[in-house]
Amino acid sequence: MRPANKRRIADVLGGGVAVGDTITVEGWVRTRRDSKAGLSFVHVHDGSCFEPVQVVAPQELPNYQAEVLKLTAGCAVRVEGDVVASQGKGQSVELRGTRIEVVGWVEDPDTYPMQPKRHTMEYLREVAHLRPRTNIIGAVTRVRHTLAMAVHRFFHDRGFCWIHTPIITASDAEGAGQMFKVSTLDLANLPRTPAGAVDYGQDFFGKQAHLTVSGQLNVETYCMAMSQVYTFGPTFRAENSNTRRHLAEFWMIEPEIAFADLNDDAQLAEDFLKAIYARLLDERKDDMAFFEKHVDKDCVRRLAAMIEARFERMDYGDAITQLEAASARGVKFEFPVTWGMDLQSEHERYLTEEIVKGPVAVMNYPKGIKAFYMRCNEDGRTVAAMDVLAPGIGEIIGGSQREERLDRLDARIAEMGLNAADYGWYRDLRRYGTVPHAGFGLGFERAIQYATGVENIRDVIPFPRAPRQADF
């Protein structure tokens, strides 16, 4: 079925195929222009690179009148032809077609949703099954893939194990945020306990179950055996938040390292960001050039600057002091700055964009605003938490050293009104060979947004799930 001389368009345009070779490409038509001098120009893309290949179709082709002149955007074609130096401008080589086979027609070109013109991102979302054929979503798709591979490559090269933490969790103690319920019970006819509550004992798992909101607690168990581990998988939040930065289903990366403290964690975060973005700039110059030209003029410069920058480290207390000083100088913040508050977006951006003018890891936050598992510092009022802030986006990574001391962990659980019995296996890790350890979390889609400048997170994931949005 597949022609022996088939080549990807990336190889044709990238110099991987010699001028003079006879090859076959398979792909989809983007545009067709006719020259009555007796030939047509058909741009064909196959997803392998940003640029389409220009196929020159001479009128001598047997199906020129009947088929070639009827090609429209979206038609699937198989083209056999000779690679030749282009006579026109805009491409160095092109394909002089000797045989053009229409594999799949567009049945009604008048209503084909993808036109060779600029569409709004909102419209493209409504045709999510066809939008990967556009320049921008094609570029996003390759960037997403490249970053995903770079994530795995980074950790693999350092000896980390990728841990497939569960999607379904029955531990009712995850805490962070609204969770989606997982159940096979008949919602119209729920079993009840004598007291009248829903009887989850009759449910599939024998108890209430949810979709995971984080793989961290699970991955800590493997960290206490494999030393260096990470998760990279789907994560779910049932919050009714409708913003350009939130999804109900997104992908999260969570490394966890043993025999490590908060400084090791911050160093890992810095090395990680630099590594994945360096790889992106190296491997996807074509797509990044498109984003730089049409989406976000600063995106390439921003990544290059981050790769070169030395990440600043700043104590939360110092950050507050600096923000208070800025406020005293007349800088206006919507939310006043006081020790003990969580940093608002405006504060984070001012810190990284105006004060530090570069990436910064803010460390040691007040314990009142952070999770129970973060390690208590000796001052008694802060925990070993860190956020990595970057210009243009604010928080890009959040992490912490974990509380490895059982008595301190129990004290925090009690202090926050949680039930120690719900954390049996998590507490066990502190009873059997506990060690200092730390980790962080990164939203994969936000990392893509940061790299590309694509404003709405729904456009950097193939099929976005959000409140009232689960089509396709």
Added chain:
RNA sequence: UCCGGCGUAGCUCAGUCGGUAGAGCGGGUGGCUGUUAACCACCAUGUCGGGGGUUCGAGUCCCUCCGCCGGAGCCA
């Protein structure tokens, strides 16, 4: 969830003071050209988001519902 904005042709939009609906692109036909989101001429296309109200008359004003976008909150 709260605040603000938007919803008109396949797509992007215009539509004045309330008076029977327009352009560009795309599509079709023809012309022209080694073309580059080509160009020129002609042709076709509308439940003006749904419902209700005011009015002689509503795309336009009012109410309501739905959807989308932006900001905030929450966070990744």
